[in-house]
Amino acid sequence: MRSRARVVVIGAGIMGLATAYNLAKRGVTDVLVVDRGYLCGGASGRNGGGVRAQFSTETNIGLMRESIAICRDFAAEMRINVWFRQGGYLFLARTPDKARALEESVALQNRCGLSTRLLEPWEAQRIVPELSIEGVTRASFNPDDGVVFPWPFVWGYAKAARDLGVEVATFTEVVGFETRGNRITAVKLRPTTLGEVNRHEEVRPAGEVFSVACDEVILCAGAWSPQVAAMVNVALPNHPHRHEICSTEPLKPWLGPLVADLTDGLYFSQSMRGEIVGGVSVDPVPEGIDQQSSSAFLAKYARSLVRAVPRMATVKVLRQWAGCYDLTPDSNPLVGRIAEPENLVLACGFMGHGFMMAPVMGRLLAEHVITQQTSELFARWSLDRYRTGRLLHESMIIG
Ligand SMILES: Cc1cc2nc3c(=O)[nH]c(=O)nc-3n(C[C@H](O)[C@H](O)[C@H](O)COP(=O)(O)OP(=O)(O)OC[C@H]3O[C@@H](n4cnc5c(N)ncnc54)[C@H](O)[C@@H]3O)c2cc1C
Incomplete structure (x- = not known):
């Protein structure tokens, strides 16, 4: 594995892979995606594949119109059948x-x-x-x-990202960070085993910890995000x-x-x-x-x-x-840069609708990382909203 990457993406679920693919498509190919388990081991391989624009806020309706359009073209673009119906x-x-x-x-x-x-x-x-x-x-x-079959969607993004030069390392867990001042300078990684990930055998360290230096970290660890963020002293409100x-x-x-x-x-x-x-x-x-x-x-x-x-x-x-x-108190996700560390980008808290959101969010997250600009959407869905109390509730939630 490389010893440095411009961007490290934590989590090879749909959100991490869609973001890595969109970064690479825009020319940022020095990207390492790490996952503690296998592709489809997280929520992205365990969901119902539902894709809908019926939401209760203008933001979610608008985003999902775009996502549905991407889903419609996905098979042709990625050359994989995702059974979109x-x-x-x-x-x-x-x-x-x-x-x-x-x-x-x-x-x-x-x-x-x-x-x-x-x-x-x-x-x-x-x-x-x-x-x-x-x-x-x-x-x-x-x-x-409509509905899709989630697995080929994940595989499609993984293959397309790899074809563009992204490294996707499964069975590689983030166990900590190295920091200097207000920035993450490296992620600390450790190899895992299938038994450990599935908890079918006793949990034990599978290998030596090693570091990969990086400029940016994108946290796409879904429901595991609060525990990963805690490794760098960031408290997230999702659970x-x-x-x-x-x-x-x-x-x-x-x-x-x-x-x-x-x-x-x-x-x-x-x-x-x-x-x-x-x-x-x-x-x-x-x-x-x-x-x-x-x-x-x-x-x-x-x-x-x-x-x-x-x-x-x-x-x-x-x-x-x-x-x-991956639940948040106002049923909306947590995205974008945070104050400290300044090079950590959040992409989590997507409730029970993160799969359908990933095609459009992957594009927007890549843009956010490349341009360093915070759009109005990213400001609205920032972690900071829990400090300012400017919450916008979504009520069309299933389950
Ligand atoms: C039963 C069920 C039904 C659902 N139905 C739908 C639906 O119909 N439509 C829809 O849009 N959404 C649905 N969802 C929600 C959707 O699946 C999620 O919102 C989406 O898959 C989240 O993607 P993700 O990439 O953020 O997270 P995940 O797919 O969970 O990926 C996170 C990854 O991070 C990895 N990770 C965790 N910790 C570490 C670490 N320390 N180091 C490295 N890697 C780590 C995990 O192994 C995991 O692979 C459903 C969810 C469930 C559980």
């Missing part, structure tokens, strides 16, 4: 406050130029005839939303929150949109391979990073899914897994 997102509300939130979001989305429609329950059922609308009071549908998900046996195509119930956090979609992939929120969850599966999730998911689509009662679940959402 625009079947729309169908949101359901069952309580007066959720219905009101949906109405307000749809009005804003329409002002922003989205073709989202606010629906009566019977209209939702025309889109998904198998749906039970008992208890549903309002729905919304945007036909341009990990386990989310579980599962996939059924493949069925003949019957479900167009991803269906999301704002009331109990249920969501499900049909992949291009025919499986029904979905999840539901479960409370409480274990503290900290935890990627284990639980039977409580499966029981709640089965109940919620069968309430929404009674015919799902006879379908078998084939696989169950979990990952971590």
Whole structure:
């Protein structure tokens, strides 16, 4: 591995790889991406692949319009099939406050130029005839939303970045930093093993610590970001929150949109391979990073899914897994440079929608690093907002 890099990216999830690719595309190829595990080992390999512009703030709606456009061209640009399918997102509300939130979001989305429609329950059922609308009071549908298969998206960015000269080092963990004054001068790294990463064997040091000198560090460690930031005495307000998900046996195509119930956090979609992939929120969850599966999730998911689509009662679940959402107090991410150390750039706190945001955020983060300019968006999503109290809440959150 090189002993110095202009930019070190911590985390080879979708955010780190999209940023590295966009840096290299703009000519900054002296980039090292390190990850303590394997590609797709973090949330980027464990998510539902949902991509939507139905949000409740103008910022998120605008960003996601751009991201969807990038998703549409991704296969051709990266020469990899990401199974992008625009079947729309169908949101359901069952309580007066959720219905009101949906109405307000749809009005804003329409002002922003989205073709989202606010629906009566019977209209939702025309889109998904198998749906039970008992208890549903309002729905919304945007036909341009969709789903992708996350793994090839990650692989596509990794390969394209490597082709442009970026070094992507898996099983390489950041264990500390060297600093001088207000700057990071090097990252301290250590090789890891698969057993250690998966915690299948006793955690033990796998190798010697070594240093790579750098000019800039971009923190894309998702739910692990607070623990990495703490190594350089930066306290971040985000925290990990386990989310579980599962996939059924493949069925003949019957479900167009991803269906999301704002009331109990249920969501499900049909992949291009025919499986029904979905999840539901479960409370409480274990503290900290935890990627284990639980039977409580499966029981709640089965109940919620069968309430929404009674015919799902006879379908078998084939696989169950979990990952971590990276939650922030105002449901918006943490991006951009911070005051100290001045060469640390944050790119974390993307909640349960960081996968869909990565295509556009990768571009914006690369621009931020290259130009050293802080755009209005980056000012709004800076860590500093927690000091000034200028928070902007996002309410269209699933799970
Ligand atoms: C069940 C589930 C469903 C979801 N569904 C959706 C969805 O439908 N649509 C959507 O857009 N988003 C969804 N999300 C959220 C989405 O997956 C994340 O927001 C996104 O993948 C975050 O990407 P990331 O690159 O920031 O983090 P990650 O993919 O988690 O990557 C962070 C990487 O940092 C590495 N790392 C950690 N510590 C260190 C260290 N010390 N040194 C080196 N490397 C380190 C980790 O190994 C990891 O690979 C879902 C998440 C979950 C868990």
